[in-house]
Amino acid sequence: MTEIAAARLKKRHAAEGRFRLYGRMAIIVALSFLVLLLGRIGIQGYSTFTTNTVSLPVYLDPARIDPADLEGSNFDYVVALSLLKRMGETEDEFGSASDDAMALVSRDLGFQILDKVKADATLIGKTVTITGPVKADADLYYKGELKRSTDEADRKLNDRQLDWLDRLKKSGAVTSGFNVAFFTNADSTEPEQAGILGAVIGSAMMLLVTALIAVPMGVMAAVWLEEFAPKNRWTDLIEVNINNLAAVPSIVYGLLGLAVFINWFGAPRGAAVTGGMVLALMALPTVIIATRSALKAVPPSIREAAWGVGASRTQTVFHHVLPQAMPGVMTGAILSLAHALGETAPLLMIGMIAFNPGLPEGFTSSASVLPVQVFIWENASERAFHERTAAAIVVLLVFMIAMNAAAVILRRRFERRW
Template sequence: MTDAAITPDQPAPLAGAAHTDRLRAGLKRRYARERRFKLYGLLAIGVAVGFLLLLLGRIFEQGHTAFYAHSVAVPVYMDPARIDRAYPQGTNFELLVAEQQLARLGVQDDAAGTKATAMRGLFSSELKFVAADRIQKNPGLIGQTVSIAAPLADDADLYFKGEITLETPAEQRRLSDEQIGWLDRLKADGLVAGHFNSALLTKGDSTEPELAGVLGAVVGSALMLLVTALIALPLGVGAALYLEEFAPRGRLTNLIEVNINNLAAVPSIIYGLLGLALFINWMHLPRASPLVGGLVLALMALPTIIIATRSALKAVPPSIREAALAMGASKTQTVFHHTLPLAMPGVMTGAIISMAHALGETAPLLLIGMVSFVPGIPHAVTEPSGALPSLIYIWENASERAFHERTAAAIMVLLAFMIVMNAAAVLLRRHFERRW
């Protein structure tokens, strides 16, 4: 009887073992799915980082050559018969240097002066200003042989950078084989030297690539961001405070919130059209000025600042508000003495990121005229000015090859500007952040 009672229970261990095997197989499949999911995530990150490195590498490869340039230390006889002591700027130093260099190389010019013109094409127009400045500061140099560091023209500079060679098809370069031969002889004589291209960072835009710089665009962008910050920050933070802390909940408030969220997704070119119609055609503000650009970018940054500020205010624990009110503080005192200071890290982070995003916008600036050629450096928000995004657009569409390397260099400057702003946002957030 005892054996008969035990017999039906004997398959139980087998059933338990099968159930355990099924559980193990299920766990194995689940862990495999988790490993595949992690692998897909790492693969996605790797692809994104790879494309980013490819982009940055391409920009650096094309733009790093713009940060150095070449000049030729040519000996020049300051012929008294051809130099005006009273007005040295009127002297044709370019022709003077070209003729003397042809004579030094033993090249005979023709009656039309063709070879002298070709030699002049190797030097930048900055040469005449350098020579005239030397004479103006020291008139006693007239009648003497002076060594002048003559800046090279853009194509001659590209030749020494390896961007142009004899193998380059003639229709793709403006240097003739004879001019390249002259450059080789100048280098063989030890007259060619490379140096840091300070003009790229200290001068404004120019029609000649070797003289073009980004300083005017950097100053214009800085003035634009100043106008944007002065307008967008108070309005954006104030609007967010009212909507989050004071506004009664209702249909009107919900409608405003929905429209603010929609405005954050409006294409930037629409803001450019609005700025053209409102600030230029109706209010008659100066075209292509940082003032108009800042106003347009402020309109574009407002929705982002409002949304970021409201998110920062929501992150403040309700207990802070309740404690302040319990101690007898008014609603206004609670908001401005407790809630807003604690939300300030998020507010500043959102503001800086929104302005960094506005800094890279090009379409609105094109519509308000900031695509025009502005050679100088602006000194006020009402003066015509360029901006880094519009300067990049102008240089990329220029026909001279040397502008293309300067386009990549300007992109590097813009990226550095944006990295600094984003780094400031991170540091401010870490400095003021509190953990609850």
């Protein structure tokens, strides 16, 4: 080998090494994005799954509670006074001490007292112990997100409030535990009371509507196109059309839902049934495409055998081909439903962005869904809502991973290789 050739070879091998390195780097970049994304959300959401609750003996001062007008009495103030008493402080003339105290415990405690007094009016004048969440800002302080080292003017809680929180914690009145309320409450204007149950139920209802429309219709459409349709211009057009529909931006489906379902047909705005119909139209092309490829995978010998023993075309398809293709069909259907579960943009168009403090009442009443709840909380100004956003994302991802895992298991377990 001449020296020139050796040098050229060395150069070529160096180029080879560089090229391989670029490939590795691309993979590493992509995977590190994944780690960064999931890790960041996991860390941020994790803290929401624990919360701090406070237990306070509250003296139900007869002077401040009017038995004739319970709804009109300020129970938050009653709670605040008891907290002050426990701290050994007294109310000042401007009421700023009680304001500071009120900013530490959730209004949920006041509502609990209202319910108790409503049930049993003799409690007035006695002392009851109630347990409820601390306010979101106090919770952030306990979790170390709100630091004492920040300048007092720049944080939501002042030094006196932080002292009280420290003393409450030390005295054992505040305990930390699993955040049950996050999973059993619907949305709320108070971050510490906001939960995702309403959104989870709304998502489930909407997905049910989507599944009931998109899966049977998509499967039937695919069966016709794959097994019955003559190959002509019309069916070609349908095929091209379906492939293109699968790539239409989701927001366009929202515009369609708004113009057709809500404006023309008068479908209820922001309801699970309307959202379900919009997402069904969106999921339809992917269900059709998945079903067609599952049907294609069934070998022609199955069809020929059925025809050979005298089955009609319809009988062949519905008794033999479709059952064989069913695992593939279900896998495709679950995957497109999982995709629909995470869809947000079209739902904003059809009014699903409304604030729903309760659980959805039915399919035609206003409902929230998980991804939109994420969007709403992300837009909220309070920092505590951002924590909840991350936690809601974790829940959403858990549902999506469960659905994807179900699809993979279904495929592994039942798919037949011919």
